[in-house]
Amino acid sequence: SQQGEEDPQALSIQEGENATMNCSYKTSINNLQWYRQNSGRGLVHLILIRSNEREKHSGRLRVTLDTSKKSSSLLITASRAADTASYFCATAPVDSNYQLIWGAGTKLIIKP
Amino acid sequence: DTGVSQNPRHKITKRGQNVTFRCDPISEHNRLYWYRQTLGQGPEFLTYFQNEAQLEKSRLLSDRFSAERPKGSFSTLEIQRTEQGDSAMYLCASSLGGRGANEQFFGPGTRLTVL
Numbered sequence A: 001s002q003q004g005e006e007d008p009q010a011l012s013i014q015e016g017e018n019a020t021m022n023c024s025y026k027t028s029i030n031n032l033q034w035y036r037q038n039s040g041r042g043l044v045h046l047i048l049i050r051s052n053e054r055e056k057h058s059g060r061l062r063v064t065l066d067t068s069k070k071s072s073s074l075l076i077t078a079s080r081a082a083d084t085a086s087y088f089c090a091t092a093p094v095d096s097n098y099q100l101i102w103g104a105g106t107k108l109i110i111k112p
Numbered sequence B: 001d002t003g004v005s006q007n008p009r010h011k012i013t014k015r016g017q018n019v020t021f022r023c024d025p026i027s028e029h030n031r032l033y034w035y036r037q038t039l040g041q042g043p044e045f046l047t048y049f050q051n052e053a054q055l056e057k058s059r060l061l062s063d064r065f066s067a068e069r070p071k072g073s074f075s076t077l078e079i080q081r082t083e084q085g086d087s088a089m090y091l092c093a094s095s096l097g098g099r100g101a102n103e104q105f106f107g108p109g110t111r112l113t114v115l
Helices: none
Strands: A005-007 A010-014 A019-024 A029-038 A042-050 A055-058 A061-066 A071-076 A085-093 A106-111 B005-007 B010-013 B019-024 B031-037 B044-050 B053-057 B065-068 B075-079 B088-095 B110-114
Touching: A005 A085, A010 A019, A019 A106, A029 A061, A029 A071, A042 A055, A042 A061, A042 A071, A042 B088, A071 A085, B005 B088, B010 B019, B019 B088, B019 B110, B031 B075, B044 B065, B044 B075, B053 B065, B075 B088
Parallel strands: A010 A106, B010 B110
Antiparallel strands: A005 A019, A019 A071, A029 A042, A029 A085, A055 A061, A061 A071, A085 A106, B005 B019, B019 B075, B031 B044, B031 B088, B044 B053, B065 B075, B088 B110
């Protein structure tokens, strides 16, 4: 079963603009991870944020986590054509030592 | 290249045939996962190995699916008597052990088409 729900399902923006994607989940988690998938490189891990963290940065990526609302957001600043991909959030529930539960993803298109 | 590799990359088969896929994880990773992904969806968990032990298998997985990881190294996923509904991308991932689910490293996948 899929726990995470990404919002929006699809997003199309101009190159240079910022892109924000959201993820909501249902159960308590150890961490939340964001992945990117495009046809060229498959699924690639972007960033992991632990349940006791509220914000994390990696290059042009900024992730926030609000455990009280069971939600996370991924912000990509100064988007590039190469950012065109599907973005998935995956949650690591507290009752599992290994499992990730995946959402259906947000399809991001960066227009040149 | 020391990433996760999968073979074959593509497989076309006729309904009723058996197929086997192989995954070679990153060598120091003791955790190995198989997922299935269909268009527009996220990965769907199939099964999980810690070293050579298969610790979890999705309840949604039919008995036609079986996976092995002999000696805790490479893994194979076999689908017997394939059906058209088995057509999907089959993904393998590996990770280090530890508390909670860590970053997973994915292979390129095997795309299965059942005619």
